[in-house]
Amino acid sequence: MKKFSKLLLKLTVFILFPQLIFSIPVSYNTDAKQVYQNINTGSFSQKKLWYNLDSNIDFISNSVQTYTNESSETVLELETTYMTEFDYEPDTKTVLLEYEQKDKILIKSEGNVSLQTKYIDAYDNEISAGYPKIYYKKENSQSPFTEQQLTSKGNNIFYIDLNLDYGVYDYYFNAKNEHYPDEFVSEQQKLIITERPKNFNLVSPKNVEIDDEKQAILDTNVIFKWDVLPGVEGDTLTNTLYYGTNKTDMQKIDLNEATEYEIPKLNPRTRYYWKVSIQNQYGAQLADEQIYTFITGGNIKKAYNAPNPFNPQKGENTDILFYMSDSGRAEIHIYSEYGDKIKSFSVNNLASGNNYVTYNGTDDKGNILYNGTYLCIIKKKYTGRTETEKCRLLIIK
Amino acid sequence: MQIVNNKIIIILGLIILATVNIYASGKRKNFLSHGPSVSSFAQGETVLNNLNEPSIIFYNDSLMSFFNYNSVSLARYNLFEGSSYNSAAANIKILNNLHLGLAAVNLASGDVEIRKSIFDSAKTVNTNQWEYILSASFMINKIETSVGINAKYIVMDLYEAKDWGTSFDLSVSKFFKNVDLNITQATIGVGFSANNIIGTGIKLDTYKEDFQNIFILSSMLSVPTKLRLQSQDTFTISLDIRNEDSYNDLYAGLEYRLLDKYSIRAGYYPEHITAGFGLIVSYFVVNYSMDFNEVDLINRFSLAFRWTNKNKEPSTNDELKIEAEQMLKTEKLSQKEADKTFVKAKKFYSHGQYLYATELLQKLIIDYPSYDSPLFYYNKIKKLMDENSVSMTANDFSSYAYWNGYKNYYEGNYGQASKEWAKYLQFDKENKEIQEYYTKVQTILKDEFEEKEQKKFELEANTMLEDGILKFDNKKWIACIKQMEKLQNFVTASNRTSAFNYYQKAKEYIDKAVYNLSLTLKQNNNVQPKNEQKENVIKHEIVEIDEKTADIKYREGLSLYAKGKYFEAERMWELTLRLNPNHIKAQTALNHIRNKK
Secondary structure: OHHHHHHHHHHHHHHHOHHHHOEEEEEEOOOOEEEEEEOOOOOEEEEEOOOOOOOOOOOOOOOOOEEEOOOOEEEOOHHHOOOOOOOOOOOOOOEEEEOOOOOEEEEHHHOOEEEEEEEEEOOOOOEOOOOOEEEEEEOOOOOOOEEEEOEEEEOOEEEEEEOOOOEEEEEEEEEOEOOOOOOEEOOOEEEEEEOOOEEEEEEEOOOOOOOOHHHOEOOEEEEEEEEEEOOOOOOOOEEEEEEEEEOOEEEEEEEEOOOEEEEEEOOOOOEEEEEEEEEOOOOOEOOOOOOEEEEEOOOOOOOEEEOEOEOHHHOOOEEEEEEEOOOEEEEEEEEOOOOOEEEEEEEEEEOOEEEEEEEOOEOOOOOEOOOEEEEEEEEEEEOOEEEEEEEEEEEOO | OHHHHHHHHHHHHHHHHHHHHHHHOOOOOOHHHOOOOHHHHHOOOOOOOOOOOHHHHHOOHHHHHHOOOEEEEEEEEEOOOOOEEEEEEEEEEEEOOEEEEEEEEEEEEEEEEEEOOOOOOOEEEEEEEEEEEEEEEEEEHHHOEEEEEEEEEEEEEEOOEEEEEEEEEEEEEEEEEEEEOOOOEEEEEEEEEEEEEOOOOEEOOOOEEOOOOEEEEEEEEEEEOOOOOOOOOEEEEEEEEEEEOOEEEEEEEEEEEEOOOEEEEEEEEOOEEEEEEEEEEOOEEEEEEEEEOOOOOEEEEEEEEEEOOOOOOOOHHHHHHHHHHHHHHHHHHHHHHHHHHHHHHHHHHHOOOHHHHHHHHHHHHHHOOOOOHHHHHHHHHHHHHHHHOOOOOOOOHHHHHHHHHHHHHHHOOHHHHHHHHHHHHHHOOOOHHHHHHHHHHHHHHHOOHHHHHHHHHHHHHHHHHHHHHHHHHOOOHHHHHHHHHHHHHHHHHHOOOOHHHHHHHHHHHHHHHHHHHHHHHHHHHHOOOOOHHHHHHHHHHOOOOOHHHHHHHHHHHHHHHHOOOHHHHHHHHHHHHHHOOOOHHHHHHHHHHHHHO
């Protein structure tokens, strides 16, 4: 029966907390933390290991797995389910400073160089007077670390504003309290004081946001060009060009220090989007990166209409675009999918080149067409000859 | 004059079509405006004459009640620029007067370029529109009218917009068979359907769009044709008027059907001219249609598989069928020759050699009485001769002489015929036909005795004819038939040129008498013995049993049955029973054919 109960318990734990069963400890440290990795998913989770044992513990929390330190080892086995009452005072390092564990880049022109950290203690012991402290010095400098005390912001958060020159600095914090007289010392971090690239100036192509054929550029030898200056003299800038017909899916081209790029051929009669990403050697990027747009020109190779689909019920029209190889007139015929003629009209005195006519999605009697696809036939009438082109209209009401 | 009139009618017809065409253009149409039936499309998308395709339920599903089979069909046609129309349909007979149908149709757009603005790069998408139909058709036996209802589920999947809706169709149709049009008997069909009524509509973007109401008033007229010896071919004219979006359109179709198996079709509907064919091969029906329009040629193709429910009819049916087929086979042995003769006669007719043609046609009429076609041509020649021999035009003496000679020859006036043809030969000495008949007439005239014999023959034949007419006038149908058959035998034996006039008159009276006899029998059956006078007439007539003639009529009935001429076969077996009430086979056959109806 007991065996059966154990089996049932294991099964229950397995079902409820499968991540525990499939988790393995991957690192131990003396900061009273353990990092576990789920062997199925590869994800990491962190467990806090201190707890108050001066009370009856009825059920093992899933956050309690094992406790290990250098002096002793107590293993709380999952099979037991319940823990008996006992006194236990863990010998643990309870002083901790939370801090950002990565290199910090600060833009000097955008405000104070400010660093902060949070003091944490499991037994709510007050931090000792004069703490926490910061130690910093310029990278590779032979001079000793400068020591300064941080100021409290409340809620155990401490900060310090520094007035430093541009450059790279090493720094770390320390703290202590009465319960644990040894100083806690954080890992050494990098602090970079720098400026963003500046004075960006778009040279070409010109930003054109409206569908104005006159503003279109040639679709060949498109030169992307801009000017930019480093934020701090001597900074190395890296330029990356992004361009494409879709704002959210642009092609990336690494240009390094070059600020000009030529594309021999783009699609004609197309709207393109592009942007430039510029950063210095520390990763400080150009402020206000903007997406620019332009349109390419050229002759219409195949007749089309836009917008497509369109909703004539909302008063939307569609433009039917086509190319005339010579001056003349054009007849526009709209047919249903079965070849029923729905509307016919013509436009006279068309010049050679790209032309367009606007269609409002109605039949000859003025009725708005039904939902669906329609065939548009454009008969281009020149002196002595006729050319025909087709396109498909889609009406969605 | 008549030719001129015909031309005027054709021109007027074309003007009307052109007017309708102009009036019809410029109206919105969409996915629901047309159905999938390929045979219908070949006939200008008219509805009623398409009982070989279950997909007709998209137009008027009450027609299912007139299907005498279960079937499934598939159809596809390519439209323009990659778009296509695909459909599948099935129908099944659930009860004697209840049919169910199921159908689906898809309109796929092919590639459509999507752009938000004129400089956007195009995105190519495909759109689909679907229609699913559940149909029921119910035959109201009392009024021989069928009613149908369609429940439809319509889906539109247009790029990023998708919605569905439901709607209903109501329809009614009726066929009148064996309608007497004086010159021939016809089948007339009428139908009406109201489509997409009580619909939910569909909303794809901002606007809820109702499905358009389509009302179709259909009609068709089908008549047997006489172009071939076996006159099982039919010619059908269909006319529909459709009301859609408050506008009326005219749809028109023609079909020539051979042996109820092979069809050629043509038609018109606004801005479209259509043509096509249909074949029935074993269990399969194949239909094809071409659609000529301003955009491009549309090819439509469909394939149907048909089968009937297991035979629940009495076993006598099989026996009757076998007997009828054997009868047909027996007849077919000599029919090859008859076919050749008929083709030859038509050739003479088309070449204007009416004397040769008449001789062959007379032979056919006597030898193959069940076929109408030779009679049709014979009557045409006779009418032509009668009209032209009295309407001489000054500049066409030769034709006048030909026609007048013809008329006198067949009236037995050989002297006058000889004079006319002598005149004709002055104009055209090389005409072999006239030379031959001129010689024939000269030979007859040499014999002085002949004139007396001719008068004697005329007198006797006239007496017999008048006697038969008297019996007809007194509504003694059986006696009339017998008298006229006697006259036919007499004139056929005489081998005289004027004999055929009597033969044909006798035939006309026989046909009329048989027809009236069947009417009398029907009335008698409906108004049971209350009408004693009529009953007496019948009883009086059937006193004398004539087994020999009865057998002949029974076999004639079999022959007609094998050719699918059920109405005529029924008449013939009714006559058989009048001639011999103990004729068990005729009684069985009659029961069978009445049950079948």
